[in-house]
Structures are given as structure tokens and as C-alpha cells.
Amino acid sequence: MRRLLTGPDAAFLLVTSPDQAALADARYFRDRIASMGLPFAGFVLNRSWARTEGFVEPASLELAPDAPPATATALAKLELLARLEHDRVARDRALLNHLAREVPSTAFAIAAPYLGEAVEDLKGLAQLASGIAEGPAVG
16 A cells, blocks of 8 residues: 555645635645655645636726616625625635645645535536636646
8 A cells, every 4th residue: 555655646635725724734634744755746725715717896897877876885885795805815825825835846736716615516526627727726
């Protein structure tokens, strides 16, 4: 078993979330893998907000001159939510960059996209695979 796990066809890839406890666990297992002399491939930051494809800044939207007052109120609420999303994006990008600095030169850190729900079917797996393949990787 050891020969198989230390061979050229095997490597350990640790999946973690942005949660501090999960990150601590991933780092612990990375250190254990290294101390056992096993190959470490890198980290996957799962359910990450490190990407912003399709994000529209609410401030870039223009209201029609005859728009009802409720539309302006709704847009103001969207701006608040957009700021919260930007905070998540900044947090996850910083985490991804930090993880990348913690891996050896032979490893990487990559972000798996936040899909909003559990991946339970082929369509979800395809979205996840596409997001990983096209998403930000560092290292």
C-alpha cells in the first residue's frame, strides 16, 4: 500500500472550505502527509466565492426616468448585498492566495465555485468540473 501511495500515480489533494476550523484541519492533514513522506498535490478551496463571473455592479444600472420609487429602494438594497458579496470574494481570494503560499512548488491551490446547493447529479458535477477547470488556480 505504501508503494502505491508514494508512487508517481498517486497524490493527496485536500478539499477545504473557507471556514477557519476546516482550514486548520486541512493544514493539519497537509503537515501529516508531509511528515509521512507522501505526495501532496494541493488544496481545493470548496464552495468558494473567489470568482465573480456574471457579477453586475448595482451602481452601474441606470433607472428609467419613469421608474417607480420602489425601484430605487430595491436598487439600494441590491447595492448592500453586492457589498457583502464583494467582501466574500475578497475573503476567499485572500484565502486562496494564502493557501498557495503554503504549498510546495510542485503543488497548487484552486477554488471550486460556490454553486449554492449540494452537487447531487450529473449536471451539478459538470458545473463543478467546469468551475474548477476555469477557476482561479494559484501555485
